Amino acid sequence: MLLLIAQGQTAMTPSTTPEAVPGGTLLLVAYAVAWTVVLFYVFTLWRKSKRIQDDLADVTSKLNARAGKR
Amino acid sequence: MVPALLVIAAILLAGSPFVVDAAPYEASMGIVSKIFYFHVPFAAAMLTSTFVSGIASAIYLIRRKPVADFVALAAAELVTVFGVVVLVSGPLWARKAWGVWWVWDPRLTMTLVMWMIFAAYLILRRFGGPGSEVLSAVVSIFGMAVAPFVYWSVNMWRTMHPQTSVVPTLPSSMAEPLWWCMAAIFSLYAALLLVRVGIERNRAALEAAYIALED
Amino acid sequence: MIGVFRAAWIIARKDLVVEARSRELAYTTLFFALSCVLVFSFALVHGAESPGADRATDAAFHSQLAAGILWVSIAFSGTLALGRTFERERQSETLRALLLAPVEHAAVYLGKLVTLLVLMFGVDLVVLPVVGFLFDAPLGAAPGLLLGVIAAGTLGFAAVGTLFAAMLVRAHSRDVLLPILLYPIAIPVILAGVRGTAAIFAAEPDLGSAFLWFSMLVFFDLVFVTLALWTFGPAMGE
Numbered sequence: 001m002l003l004l005i006a007q008g009q010t011a012m013t014p015s016t017t018p019e020a021v022p023g024g025t026l027l028l029v030a031y032a033v034a035w036t037v038v039l040f041y042v043f044t045l046w047r048k049s050k051r052i053q054d055d056l057a058d059v060t061s062k063l064n065a066r067a068g069k070r
Numbered sequence: 071m072v073p074a075l076l077v078i079a080a081i082l083l084a085g086s087p088f089v090v091d092a093a094p095y096e097a098s099m100g101i102v103s104k105i106f107y108f109h110v111p112f113a114a115a116m117l118t119s120t121f122v123s124g125i126a127s128a129i130y131l132i133r134r135k136p137v138a139d140f141v142a143l144a145a146a147e148l149v150t151v152f153g154v155v156v157l158v159s160g161p162l163w164a165r166k167a168w169g170v171w172w173v174w175d176p177r178l179t180m181t182l183v184m185w186m187i188f189a190a191y192l193i194l195r196r197f198g199g200p201g202s203e204v205l206s207a208v209v210s211i212f213g214m215a216v217a218p219f220v221y222w223s224v225n226m227w228r229t230m231h232p233q234t235s236v237v238p239t240l241p242s243s244m245a246e247p248l249w250w251c252m253a254a255i256f257s258l259y260a261a262l263l264l265v266r267v268g269i270e271r272n273r274a275a276l277e278a279a280y281i282a283l284e285d
Numbered sequence: 286m287i288g289v290f291r292a293a294w295i296i297a298r299k300d301l302v303v304e305a306r307s308r309e310l311a312y313t314t315l316f317f318a319l320s321c322v323l324v325f326s327f328a329l330v331h332g333a334e335s336p337g338a339d340r341a342t343d344a345a346f347h348s349q350l351a352a353g354i355l356w357v358s359i360a361f362s363g364t365l366a367l368g369r370t371f372e373r374e375r376q377s378e379t380l381r382a383l384l385l386a387p388v389e390h391a392a393v394y395l396g397k398l399v400t401l402l403v404l405m406f407g408v409d410l411v412v413l414p415v416v417g418f419l420f421d422a423p424l425g426a427a428p429g430l431l432l433g434v435i436a437a438g439t440l441g442f443a444a445v446g447t448l449f450a451a452m453l454v455r456a457h458s459r460d461v462l463l464p465i466l467l468y469p470i471a472i473p474v475i476l477a478g479v480r481g482t483a484a485i486f487a488a489e490p491d492l493g494s495a496f497l498w499f500s501m502l503v504f505f506d507l508v509f510v511t512l513a514l515w516t517f518g519p520a521m522g523e
Contacts, residue, residue, distance in 0.1 A: 026166050030105045030159040034112070037158075038258070041151045045265055052272045059279040066283075131519045174330060186316075186323060186469035193316055193465060197309050199457035208452060208520045212445065212470050215512060219473040219505060226501070227480055230494060 076261045082254030107247055109159040111255035113181060116152040117217070119145045119259065120184050123191075124214025127207035136274060137267070139203050142210055143195065144266035146188045148259060153185035176224040183220045187213035313461045320468040324360055327476045328353035348486035351420035352479045356438070358412055359405070360475060363442055364464050366404050367450040370397070375454050390518040398447045398510075405439050426490045430499060431482065437502035438478030441509050442471050448513040452520050474509075477501045 123145035130138035160178055161171045172178070187209065194206045287295075304310055329350065374380040383393050413435065417424040424431065449467050453459040481498030484491040 026162045027104055030162045031108070033158045034108055034155045037151060037154050041147075041262070045262070045269060049265075049269050049272070052269065052276055056272060056276045056279060059276065059283055063279065063283055131516065174326075183323070183469050183472050186320065190316065190320075190465045190469060193312055194456075194462060197313060197458050198453075198462060199455075202456065204520055204522070205452045205456065208448070208516045209466055209470075211516060212512065215508065216470050216473060219508075223473045223476045223480075223501060226497070227476065230480075 079254060079257040079261050082250065082257060105159050105163045107251045108255065109156060109163065110248065111252045112152050112159070113156045113177070114252065115255050115259040116149055116156055116181065116184070118256075119149045119152065119263075120188065120214050120217055122263070123149065123188065123210045127210035127214075131204065131207045131211070137271070139207070140267045140270035140274075141263070142207060143270060144263050146191045146195075146206075146210060147266060148262060149188040150185060150192060151262075152259070153181060153188070156181050157185060174224065174228075176221045176228065179224045180217060180220045184213065184217055187216070309458065313458055313465065316465045317461050320465050323472065324357060324468050324475060325353075327472055328357045328479050347420065348422065348488065349479075349483045351416055351422040351486050352482035354420070355412065355416045355435075355482060356475055356479045358416075359409060359435075359439060359478075360442060360468070360471065362408055362412075363401075363405050363439070363446060364467065366401060366408075367443075367446045367467075368460055368463055370401060370404075371450045371454050380451070380454055384521055390521055391514050393521075394447065394451065394514060394517040397451065398443060401443045401447055402440060405443055406436065409435050409439055420486075422486045423490070427485050427492055427495065430492060430495055431485050434478060434481035434485070434495065434499050434502065437499060437506055438474050438481075441474035441502060441505045442467075444506065444509040444513050445470055448517055448520070451517070474502065474505055477505065 123142045126138045126142035126145060129135065130142055157178075160181070164173060165171055191206050191209050191213065194209060195202050198205060371380070374383075380393075384390060413424065413431075416422060446463075446467050450463055453462055453466075456462060477498045481495045481502065484495040484498065
């Protein structure tokens with residue numbers, strides 16, 4: 001279904017005014033942005049996960065200590 | 071499950087530059103058209119994610135299962151993250167092809183509106199105060215429902231005023247590299263979704279632990 | 286005694302430090318601005334006509350401008366009306382009382398919707414002649430269809446708006462959250478409304494297109510009202 005949407009419009013030759021910026025540069029920038037965004041997101045996930053794991057270990061040990069005392 | 075997905079995603083992604091490089095050049099646009107090989111999969115994954123979030127939200131609204139809420143949130147985050155990639159790579163291609171940064175074509179427009187809706191979802195979650203889980207579920211459901219309407223209305227508008235610049239399709243000779251990239255990016259998506267849901271699970275466990283500690 | 290400027294600077298710095306921690310004002314204000322840009326784009330963006338028809342383009346732009354401004358005012362005034370209607374409920378806690386009453390929650394939603402519609406239709410009927418006057422728009426070209434388009438669009442906007450405003454009654458930052466949540470979802474309604482109105486206002490009214498847009502709006506209304514009725518109960522906590 002997604003490809004149907006992707007192919008929903010007929011191919012036409014666009015009327016182009018040639019751009020000063022070379023296509024290769026744009027491609028590189030696009031790749032760089034994609035990788036940067038994804039890796040940054042993975043990094044934030046890792047950081048969040050680490051913080052939660054640490055806190056969880058901390059609280060769990062406190063709970064166990066209290067249970068041990070009783 | 072997650073490590074397996076990550077390995078698959080890593081392998082596919084590592085191979086993708088070679089696969090894309092081997093693909094034939096598209097005649098009129100040259101190397102820039104290679105942006106499509108990841109622009110399209112990211113867009114497809116983003117759209118899938120809007121439906122994942124909407125459906126999970128509906129389940130959460132009806133059943134109030136916490137895991138459904140976690141999935142809805144994770145999917146909403148991925149809509150915005152993948153959406154950034156789509157909304158940056160699209161205009162970069164358009165700049166080369168038509169000399170403008172943006173066109174109001176149905177697909178780009180739908181992507182932009184979806185991005186705004188799910189970014190608003192995240193803002194509501196973060197700043198709405200207690201009870202935002204339920205409210206954001208409604209937003210997500212409406213977001214999912216509205217996606218086809220945005221596409222439909224912009225499409226009707228465009229067909230009434232035919233444009234000189236139309237987003238072209240990929241000829242079928244380029245299908246194989248596209249499928250490779252689709253598989254790569256969808257496995258990345260699945261891995262990220264599962265990781266994010268796991269984090270939410272841990273966060274919920276942490277909150278429960280804090281409450282237990284206070285007793 | 287501290288000088289004026291020094292005191293001002295201390296106060297500003299305090300505010301900025303507080304803001305830097307939560308970034309709440311920054312994000313919500315930014316997204317409100319972006320939502321406004323989105324609404325304005327759909328209301329005012331001009332589809333490129335075929336080149337060489339300059340005079341037609343001018344007239345087309347003019348009619349389109351009138352339509353766009355009409356719908357932007359409807360959206361913004363509607364948002365204010367939504368906020369104020371539910372602010373009253375919030376202050377007297379009457380919404381909770383209504384929800385506790387032995388009536389179906391759908392009745393609460395519909396009642397609120399009807400009130401808002403009466404208010405917004407009243408506003409529409411005043412703003413329409415004003416726009417017609419200021420932009421020389423042909424209100425008499427197809428008055429029935431014009432009123433139909435405006436009514437259907439207003440209903441679509443109000444249907445989603447009533448639901449969201451009710452949901453946000455007890456939320457933090459509800460004033461800015463309402464437009465942030467509502468505008469992107471109302472985009473198809475605004476687009477169809479603007480297009481339909483512009484088709485009627487055009488130098489040569491395109492009533493066929495206008496009717497198409499009107500039908501689309503009616504369809505949106507059906508879906509939005511139905512979805513709102515389904516989700517209102519669960520959202521308000523039943």
